[in-house]
Amino acid sequence: SVTGTGNALNALGLAGNTGTATAFTAARTSGIGGIAGKTLTFTSFNGGTAVNVTFGDGTNGTVKTLDQLNTKLQANNLTATIDANGLLTVSTTNDYASSTIGSSAAGGAIGGTLTSSLTFSTASTPVQDTVAQTSRANLVNQYNNILNQIDTTAQDSSFNGVNLLNGDQLKLVFDETGKSNLSITGVTYNSKGLGLAALTSGVDFIDNAATNKVLTNLNAASSTLRSEASSLGSNLSVVQVRQDFNKSLINVLQTGSSNLTLADTNTEAANSQALSTRQSIAVSALSLANQSQQSVLQLLR
Template sequence: MAEVVLSGAIRSNLLSIQNTARLLDDTQLRLSTGLKVNSAVDDPTAFFQARSLNTRAGDLNRLVDSLQQSINTIQTADEGITSLQKLVESAKALANRALETPIVASSSEGPRQVVTDPSVAATAFNTAIASTDVLTVQVGGGSVRSVTVGSKTVGELVSAINGLTGVSAEITNERSLKIEGDSGRALVISSSTGSVAQDLGLAGSFTNGTNRDKFESDYNELRLQIDQLAGDANYQGVNLLRGDDLTINFNESQTSQITIRGVDFTVDGDLRLPEITARSWENEVNLRNTVRDLDAASRTLRTQASTFGSNLGVVEIRQGFTDQLINTLEGGAADLTLADTNEEGANLLALQTRQQLGSVALSIASQSEQSVLSLF
């Protein structure tokens, strides 16, 4: 089929209308997307620069999420230290109460106004007592100690009882025999041979003393709670109070970072709070050593809290910086690609007017060819 031949005037107007339609399409696209650079065809340099900036901004956005999780980990450790400090203070208060609680011996006292002469033989003091009789003493469920009466006088019998570890005996001002279990625990006085304990009026089990056993067991329970709390200060598998380290990256290439060193805040770790063995607090030196250990643990906790606080400040500063950097990158990308809606609106109006004028011009150009019809 032969090509249609158009006159120069018509072809010129047609091309102008086609160009105007193309520009109109471009302007409408910019208005609908808000971008003046929608693809590499529009402006290769601006398009790829904007893509690079947006890509880095996206990487940093993901990094900010990671920074927030790291902040939560540090805050968990800091809150754990605060709670550990309270437990240590409770343990110290308990130890101080134990210090203020004197040990009162459990005791058994025989009849009064009966011991008039300590030099009298025990067998003569009470004729029911035989020289083969054996007096036994037990304190706090410990080993049973014994004293054989033999040829001892009343005073010698008292001295022999005093020779037993943890037991005291005396002739009181009321002229009675008195035996005490020094630790304040249950005192059991009996006879393994004969009935000397009954004959002296001392036999039986006596719990009228005061000891520090309950303080010791409560303290050891607090030690257990300290270990359990330190173990629970865990955030997403990282526990800074049980020796885990935390490495935090500050940029997308992982060349800027900080490593927060974990600590072992257990009683057998950095806190150094040994278990209190049974009857250890009978000795006030041991009790004061416990108070000293608690003071040292408290100082250790405060020092580490300060360290974690400094680390937290650094991470929060870097998080704020990263947020600002993301805004800058996204703003830079927008500067390269965003369209000016006011300008594009004016362009749209101008192009629509041009399109209408082009149609009118094309109509005028075609009139000269239409005049030939008048010949027929």
């Protein structure tokens, strides 16, 4: 609806054009400046925000140009246009700002200002866009196929009999006593666990509201997956740090063991050569001693 102060409605030719239509057209019927300082109030019938438009020189919140008028009307999902003949047209930009006339049989009330009698006729059967409906049905099938792939992927994400995406738990032990360990609790992240359900052709994706509901569920599932990925990434960092530490510890122990059991070949070869030389000298000394004894005995004879 449109209400105004002073002569604003008459100046814009809006008198009698403030009913429940989603658009109306009127011509200005007064001279320039006739509505300066006057205020129009625009209100859509489906709960939109009331917008007050005060005409003036464009300062202090007043409206002077068409762009300024549309800026004011934007909050109420309305738009205004002026044609070459000076006709002003105000129309809705979406279904939210339009009006649905209630049924008297259902206890509804008809809003707006009536300038003549109303005549109701039998409603005609709506005509569906078969091309659009077929396209939406195909999108539903694609969505359901993706949900099936999510389920099979979650089932196949198993390693050594442990599936962290199917609710299993994994316990990692970092030392020989078992006191140092890390327990990772799995999650059930199939389509049901993510809050996603199969869609029905002809029911879902039929309008923006149904589509936005699915998008809300997808955004929630995406946030859940990102949170769990962050948790698993943190556990992976812990495991990698402990793995590097254990590798370093193994290297230290192997080096110590080698120092205790392995021999230096050069040192041992030198020791062997020294022992061989000593043995040769001892044999030579015994031989000389034996020869000396025989010489003495020959002299005594």
